[in-house]
Amino acid sequence: xxxxxxxxxxxxxxxxxxxxxxxxxxxxxxxxxxxxxxxxxxxxxxxxxxxxxxxxxxxxxxxxxxxxxxxxxxxxxxxxxxxxxxxxxxxxxxxxxxxxxxxxxxxxxxxxxxxxxxxxxxxxxxxxxxxxxxxxxxxxxxxxxxxxxxxxxxxxxxxxxxxxxxxxxxxxxxxxxxxxxxxxxxxxxxxxxxxxxxxxxxxxxxxxxxxxxxxxxxxxxxxxxxxxxxxxxxxxxxxxxxxxx
Amino acid sequence: xxxxxxxxxxxxxxxxxxxxxxxxxxxxxxxxxxxxxxxxxxxxxxxxxxxxxxxxxxxxxxxxxxxxxxxxxxxxxxxxxxxxxxxxxxxxxxxxxxxxxxxxxxxxxxxxxxxxxxxxxxxxxxxxxxxxxxxxxxxxxxxxxxxxxxxxxxxxxxxxxxxxxxxxxxxxxxxxxxxx
Ligand SMILES: [Zn+2]
Numbered sequence: 001x002x003x004x005x006x007x008x009x010x011x012x013x014x015x016x017x018x019x020x021x022x023x024x025x026x027x028x029x030x031x032x033x034x035x036x037x038x039x040x041x042x043x044x045x046x047x048x049x050x051x052x053x054x055x056x057x058x059x060x061x062x063x064x065x066x067x068x069x070x071x072x073x074x075x076x077x078x079x080x081x082x083x084x085x086x087x088x089x090x091x092x093x094x095x096x097x098x099x100x101x102x103x104x105x106x107x108x109x110x111x112x113x114x115x116x117x118x119x120x121x122x123x124x125x126x127x128x129x130x131x132x133x134x135x136x137x138x139x140x141x142x143x144x145x146x147x148x149x150x151x152x153x154x155x156x157x158x159x160x161x162x163x164x165x166x167x168x169x170x171x172x173x174x175x176x177x178x179x180x181x182x183x184x185x186x187x188x189x190x191x192x193x194x195x196x197x198x199x200x201x202x203x204x205x206x207x208x209x210x211x212x213x214x215x216x217x218x219x220x221x222x223x224x225x226x227x228x229x230x231x232x233x234x235x236x237x238x239x240x241x242x243x244x245x
Numbered sequence: 246x247x248x249x250x251x252x253x254x255x256x257x258x259x260x261x262x263x264x265x266x267x268x269x270x271x272x273x274x275x276x277x278x279x280x281x282x283x284x285x286x287x288x289x290x291x292x293x294x295x296x297x298x299x300x301x302x303x304x305x306x307x308x309x310x311x312x313x314x315x316x317x318x319x320x321x322x323x324x325x326x327x328x329x330x331x332x333x334x335x336x337x338x339x340x341x342x343x344x345x346x347x348x349x350x351x352x353x354x355x356x357x358x359x360x361x362x363x364x365x366x367x368x369x370x371x372x373x374x375x376x377x378x379x380x381x382x383x384x385x386x387x388x389x390x391x392x393x394x395x396x397x398x399x400x401x402x403x404x405x406x407x408x409x410x411x412x413x414x415x416x417x418x419x420x421x422x423x424x425x
Contacts, residue, residue: 006414010413011410037420038413040420041413044363044365044366044420045366045386047360048363050279051278053274053275053278056292056296057274057278057295057296057299058270058274060296060300061266061270061274061303062267064299065264068263068303068304072263
């Protein structure tokens, strides 16, 4: 009689013995015993359950994460997202956004991520590492005319339509970078006509005055004629008008 | 549904979104811990090794290659930990051999297994060489695909298959030896 090999017995235990082997097992006690041993071992393996890891692991890992987080500069996640976008949009020094005075805009801009996602721009933000993102920023700066057109129209749209004054304000600030482009100045001037938040009105006025943009004269005059405009704003507007004319 | 993949989470961790590591921790800690437990048979050591794995994932996050399988990466880290563990153990044993007092480190910390049969299984496994034991853990307890194990061990699938078979044969022998 030819006995079965361990290989055959083990494989049979994993699946099922074929007819030939089954016949042999029925007749041969030695092989049957070994076969049953394989079945038993495999069964214990299958039945053995995973142990629950002790809680201490979680605490240690959480502590390590917290420590690591503290060691990363500008770690606050929302700041990071916003700073990455702003860096891209404006080329502002990231550090600027850590100043407490800018924090609000940055938080507000975070809500703009969804808007920005509509733009191809987001593809540029996709690269995983910081160095890759910096490369993207450099590229954008190198190819400024083509890329920033898309960015500018997004920012203009944000400036004109966003529900949040903080976001509109941040968009205005971001647009300052492109003030040397006439089309930007004209759109800022047009925007000034229907902005109602004094802070945004002020920032637009100051940008346009600094850029010596005569197109700002008309909206500034309208603002001066608006009985509801705050006195302080009107003072600034008058000053701007004096400079421009 | 739209479950975030391990790889997406790890890529976020890589971008310093460290909170995402908690999600990966939830997904993997039990597997990694039990991988160590079965490989070393040592509860305390397994806890230490598990936390060390996740801390390495954290510290070396920049070296994760985006797009590559996270499971593969974390098990690579875990495997290295096991190797280190046995290297340490060997040095330890070598040091004590001269003194004729070899503490049985592997079995000194027996954990409460659900059943007598499982305890016997672990004892049998402890008799396997560490390398074979680890193979068995990956193939039979972690139910990792032969392809993945082959990848992890830089071996061919057929070689892994043969090794798993032989290891089970050995395991069977050790398991039933204990009865005598
Ligand atoms: Zn036989």
